[in-house]
Amino acid sequence: MQVQVISSANEISASQMVNKTVIVIDVLRTISTIITALAAGAASVTPVETVMEARSLQRAGDLLCGERFCRKITGFDLGNSPFEYEALTVDSRRILLTTTNGTRALLKAMRADYVLAGALLNAGSCARLAHDLRRDVILLCAGAHDQFAAEDGLCAGLMIDRLQSLRQAPVELDDFGLAMLGFYRNNEHSIESAVASSLTGKKLIKLGYKKDVELCTKIDHFNMVPRLNGDSLLLAGGTS
């Protein structure tokens, strides 16, 4: 199995994804929020690029969700903090989600054979499902504003570590994958503080979202994987 890591969403081209499983990683916070929302009983999450598109797609019962500059969009139901996605609010609802980086990465990945949504919260389950799908894997770090984000790189390294444990044959890594594996292993026992010292980590803490950073660094807190089905993410196993 070959595993390639892409440093940010704008670095991937459609041709690279042919016959691959792409795991889109966005630890702070889009994918962590999507996992939490589906775990809390949301029917599905549809990633959309713009605020206008989200509004135009809304049907009765849908929740309009997302952020710009880390804050909830005016007039939307929910922002991009996993804490907002409680069972009472999201149960059986379709979520239309637009965020600065994560939803764009999901939309860019749509040409792959399988698209999974991964974060620290479900890293082990993601690695296991990717292993079972028997395709070469691209770990697509969403990044922030077209730049590499350290927390996504750490999560990519963790997933490579897990894939190597699952397989009998060694995983073939590209150079960026080698680097992310080393980065993760150097911080294996201090993930929360490493994420807190990243650019986005520091920014969220400054804006009052320290609890989000703490929650989003809980490794394997959930054992499920959102998987793209058409234009929406559903829990893997349930519907595909």
Added chain:
Amino acid sequence: MQVQVISSANEISASQMVNKTVIVIDVLRTISTIITALAAGAASVTPVETVMEARSLQRAGDLLCGERFCRKITGFDLGNSPFEYEALTVDSRRILLTTTNGTRALLKAMRADYVLAGALLNAGSCARLAHDLRRDVILLCAGAHDQFAAEDGLCAGLMIDRLQSLRQAPVELDDFGLAMLGFYRNNEHSIESAVASSLTGKKLIKLGYKKDVELCTKIDHFNMVPRLNGDSLLLAGGTS
């Protein structure tokens, strides 16, 4: 002091370099070769982009040097292996050098206040000189064919580690710098095998250049730094 790491030569823009010291890193093998050539007594090394340009710049006494596809260019005096740059051959000669990745990275860095050439061979001296120059630092990994190269990332991480030891105030790192520091620290005691498992490392070993990989991974083998002066690299201290 702020330290930023750029993953490959095509990722840097001229505006980023204003008031900065740029350390161009190319472990396999351009910068390692330049260091070796100057240590062996070459008068200077002029990086040029194309084979034609190298030929047109040649004056009596100059050596035409460089590679394409890791091999010496037809009709040139020397290739890109540090072992070819012996004192008897290069003493007091101007070297015109064109390589696939390293010379292009040097040419892209020319807008910076100071441009230094760094590799594992002179990492400690490079960090010391950058510290003394009192500018924010960009570590520009040359990479290979516009992709990140693991050996350059390891070297960037090593230089950050050294800069942190030299300074009393902490070094401010961007997210890619954090990742490269972790990558280096995870491989601190196995640099040669980490470089040998990189894409370029494996390719050079396959082509019969295992000894080059061994030489280029000797940390702090030299205590001098090539520094750009006009269009040529000279030993720092001697001429500027």
